[in-house]
Amino acid sequence: MGSVIRGVRAAAVSAGAGLAVAAGLFLTGVWTDGAGASDGKPAGVAAPASASVVDLGDRVETPALSGEDLDGNPVSLTGFRGQVVVLNVWGSWCAPCRAEADDLERLSRQTRGQGVRFLGINTRDRDRAAAQSFVRAHDLTFPSLHDPTGELLLRFPPSVLNPRALPSTLVIDRQGRIAIAIGGAVTAGQLRPLLTRVVEEEG
Numbered sequence: 715m716g717s718v719i720r721g722v723r724a725a726a727v728s729a730g731a732g733l734a735v736a737a738g739l740f741l742t743g744v745w746t747d748g749a750g751a752s753d754g755k756p757a758g759v760a761a762p763a764s765a766s767v768v769d770l771g772d773r774v775e776t777p778a779l780s781g782e783d784l785d786g787n788p789v790s791l792t793g794f795r796g797q798v799v800v801l802n803v804w805g806s807w808c809a810p811c812r813a814e815a816d817d818l819e820r821l822s823r824q825t826r827g828q829g830v831r832f833l834g835i836n837t838r839d840r841d842r843a844a845a846q847s848f849v850r851a852h853d854l855t856f857p858s859l860h861d862p863t864g865e866l867l868l869r870f871p872p873s874v875l876n877p878r879a880l881p882s883t884l885v886i887d888r889q890g891r892i893a894i895a896i897g898g899a900v901t902a903g904q905l906r907p908l909l910t911r912v913v914e915e916e917g
Contacts, residue, residue, distance in 0.1 A: 758873040759882075762900040767911050773891035776801075776884075777869035783857040784836060784845050791890075794831050798912050799886040800905075803835045803867065803875070804858070806848035810899035811881045815852040817902040818883075821909070822856050828913050834858030835866055837880070885912050 760766065780790035791799070802818055804811035822832040836858040839845040845860065859866060867877045874895045875882055885894035885908065893912045896905075 759876045759879070759895045759897045761898050762896050762904045765894055765896045765900075765904070765908060767885075767908055768893050768895075770915075773887065773893055774871060774874060776886050776890050776892055779835075779859060779866055779869070781859045781861065781866065784842050784849060784860055787857070789833070789857050789859055791833065791886075794833065794886075795890055796888055798828075798830045798888060798909070800830065800832045800909065801835065801884040801886060802832065803837060803880060803882040804848075805836065805838045805880060806844040807838065808880050812848070812852075814881060814899040814901065815848070815854065817900075817905075819852055819854050819856070821902045821905060825909065825913070830909065830913060832856035835861050837861045837864050837867060885909055887912055887915060 758768075776791065778791070780788070780792070783789045791801075800818070800822070802814075804815070818832065822830075833856060834854070836845045836848075839860070840862045842860060845858070848854075849858070861867065864877060867875060870877075874892050875884065876897050879897035881899055883894075883896040883900050883905065884892050885905075887893045894908050
């Protein structure tokens with residue numbers, strides 16, 4: 715019996731080590747800058763041109779997200795409950811993120827009156843100064859959680875957020891469920907009609 719227990723413990727340690735290695739690889743930079751990881755996207759994550767709204771019964775709950783924004787102020791996703799949220803994952807080092815930033819800010823301003831709020835997750839910028847410069851350069855008015863190690867991204871199932879593909883954009887419905895998952899840079903023209911469908915949902 716003792717040998718069985720020791721074997722189980724050894725297997726558990728081995729599995730834990732494997733997870734630690736996987737997390738270490740993720741956090742040290744095995745990422746794709748932009749939509750180039752399309753071949754490896756899990757089911758549910760779509761390129762902007764082929765993105766669609768997930769059926770109500772197939773949506774998954776958004777994990778709890780809270781922390782500090784780039785200025786050190788507390789931010790929590792629960793504070794947006796009851797509104798449609800566009801969650802954009804970006805990094806100042808990411809060229810496709812820079813390409814889409816102005817469109818996202820424009821759409822944020824245009825849809826605010828419809829009950830839409832934008833929230834960013836800034837990732838892999840260990841120095842907040844670089845991220846703050848990005849925000850100023852694109853005149854971004856919506857807050858971004860500072861997630862330098864990618865810990866917040868690991869809370870999502872890979873079927874809705876592929877951490878290897880940046881930028882990524884999710885649309886969260888009023889009940890806190892993920893309605894749209896996009897991997898890669900998105901334009902306002904691509905996102906607006908999808909966002910409108912979620913905004914027009916009852917409840």
